[in-house]
Amino acid sequence: IYTQTNPKSCNGKLPPGSMGFPIIGETIEFFSPYSLHDIPPFVRKRMARYGSLFRTNIVGQNVVVSTDPEVNHFIFQQEGTSFLISYTQSFIDIFGQQSMFSRHGMAHKYLRNLILQLVGPENLKGKLMYEINEATRRHLHSWARHGTVDIKEVTSDMIFKYFAKKLISYDESKASRKLRENYKAFMDGLISFPLNIPGTAYHACLQGRKNATKVIKDIFDERKKSTIPHQDFLDLLLEEVRKEEKILNEAIAVDLVFMLLFATHETTSSAMTLLIKFISDHPEVLAELVKEHETILRSRDNEDGEITWQEYKSMTFTQMVINETVRLANIVPGIFRKALKDVEVKGYAIPAGWTVMVVPSVLHLSPTEYDDPLAFNPRRWEGKDLHAGSKTFMAFGGGVRLCVGADIAKLLMASFLHYLITKYRWTVTKGGDIIRKPGLVFPNGLHIKISKK
Numbered sequence: 189i190y191t192q193t194n195p196k197s198c199n200g201k202l203p204p205g206s207m208g209f210p211i212i213g214e215t216i217e218f219f220s221p222y223s224l225h226d227i228p229p230f231v232r233k234r235m236a237r238y239g240s241l242f243r244t245n246i247v248g249q250n251v252v253v254s255t256d257p258e259v260n261h262f263i264f265q266q267e268g269t270s271f272l273i274s275y276t277q278s279f280i281d282i283f284g285q286q287s288m289f290s291r292h293g294m295a296h297k298y299l300r301n302l303i304l305q306l307v308g309p310e311n312l313k314g315k316l317m318y319e320i321n322e323a324t325r326r327h328l329h330s331w332a333r334h335g336t337v338d339i340k341e342v343t344s345d346m347i348f349k350y351f352a353k354k355l356i357s358y359d360e361s362k363a364s365r366k367l368r369e370n371y372k373a374f375m376d377g378l379i380s381f382p383l384n385i386p387g388t389a390y391h392a393c394l395q396g397r398k399n400a401t402k403v404i405k406d407i408f409d410e411r412k413k414s415t416i417p418h419q420d421f422l423d424l425l426l427e428e429v430r431k432e433e434k435i436l437n438e439a440i441a442v443d444l445v446f447m448l449l450f451a452t453h454e455t456t457s458s459a460m461t462l463l464i465k466f467i468s469d470h471p472e473v474l475a476e477l478v479k480e481h482e483t484i485l486r487s488r489d490n491e492d493g494e495i496t497w498q499e500y501k502s503m504t505f506t507q508m509v510i511n512e513t514v515r516l517a518n519i520v521p522g523i524f525r526k527a528l529k530d531v532e533v534k535g536y537a538i539p540a541g542w543t544v545m546v547v548p549s550v551l552h553l554s555p556t557e558y559d560d561p562l563a564f565n566p567r568r569w570e571g572k573d574l575h576a577g578s579k580t581f582m583a584f585g586g587g588v589r590l591c592v593g594a595d596i597a598k599l600l601m602a603s604f605l606h607y608l609i610t611k612y613r614w615t616v617t618k619g620g621d622i623i624r625k626p627g628l629v630f631p632n633g634l635h636i637k638i639s640k641k
């Protein structure tokens with residue numbers, strides 16, 4: 189207890205801050221819910237008291253919270269030398285010891301390249317573009333038949349089905365054990381106190397993991413016996429597992445599929461839901477979007493045709509709207525790294541073994557970095573680089589761990605927007621409340637009334 193509340197520094201001065209109560213540290217305050225357009229009150233209060241770097245103890249870990257753009261950038265650039273990706277114990281237990289978040293160096297690069305074979309630029313321009321258009325149109329058609337839908341629920345369902353098919357040829361409507369149900373309790377448990385007793389978010393999350401990995405493992409075992417190619421990601425994984433000099437084994441492959449299914453649908457559906465909320469609250473932005481997309485329709489031979497890659501690239505305003513949405517969405521509330529050795533930043537010491545938490549919302553909602561930061565103003569991106577993480581934009585992370593799915597996420601959003609606003613009439617009818625716990629939660633969804641034009 190004494191060591192936790194009075195941590196020893198290495199050779200230098202620890203950042204200011206408090207380590208809170210014995211064992212629980214400052215965890216309870218860290219998890220107090222807050223609103224969409226706010227930075228975590230936990231962080232805000234401490235920034236006012238201690239400045240841009242402070243120490244704390246949350247979920248059983250000694251943490252330095254960094255809200256300084258230069259330090260954040262430095263941390264991302266030092267991946268593998270001074271810092272390593274390292275999430276909380278709950279995160280590791282949930283995503284698996286073998287998950288991509290626990291792989292470093294060559295093993296990380298190898299897994300990243302495998303994923304790029306699925307969602308990399310070449311595939312994106314060709315096959316994926318076509319499939320995403322088809323899936324979006326099909327789902328929109330079925331939502332219009334229902335009349336009213338909860339956007340969070342239906343986009344989550346659409347993306348989950350799409351990736352479950354691409355990854356493991358899984359069809360929820362035909363499967364006896366439903367995979368998606370097991371992901372539903374996830375956001376709450378991801379960054380939670382690792383207390384594994386029934387009733388806790390962490391316990392629900394671990395149960396979900398257990399059931400979901402069982403389904404994935406069974407599909408994997410079935411596939412090993414099959415000689416028919418399925419042309420999905422699992423075929424590629426099996427090919428890698430069967431190699432003589434292999435990096436991939438079955439456990440890593442199962443954890444990879446499990447993680448990808450989560451990373452794809454939960455993040456992107458939250459972004460799509462907020463996108464709809466923002467454009468419905470800002471009719472002037474919607475009008476400009478409609479103009480951009482109708483111009484595309486008019487320049488086509490067949491108005492009912494599908495979006496081409498050139499058309500997608502010409503959606504300049506749409507890209508700005510997407511960037512503005514993910515800036516305000518702050519879907520990933522904290523990015524975690526572990527110090528590999530004692531590191532000195534801004535005159536303070538971060539001892540080896542400590543965790544550093546980067547808080548993207550502090551940057552994205554900072555008046556120093558963004559004029560009138562709480563305003564939804566897509567035009568602020570005019571003429572700016574929209575494609576990568578930077579010192580002032582880290583919705584998709586940064587450095588060698590930059591989100592490998594950022595491009596496909598944007599394509600999914602643009603395709604959804606295109607067909608929704610050109611082919612359907614829609615209005616928000618209910619919901620739209622948003623809280624952060626610290627993951628984004630839509631307690632009553634976002635319901636829209638939708639019909640074919």
Ligand code: HEM
Nearest residue numbers: 451452455456459519520523583584585589591592593597
């Ligand atoms: C709006 C949607 C999305 C957001 C906001 C988002 C955000 C992020 C962030 C912030 C990171 C960095 C985490 C870190 O540095 O610790 C990340 C990593 C990652 N994302 Fe995404 N993501 C999104 C969609 C996707 C999609 C569709 C995929 C599917 C391929 C994906 C796959 C991954 C993977 C595999 C990583 C780990 C990369 C690595 O460690 O090298 N993400 N994402």
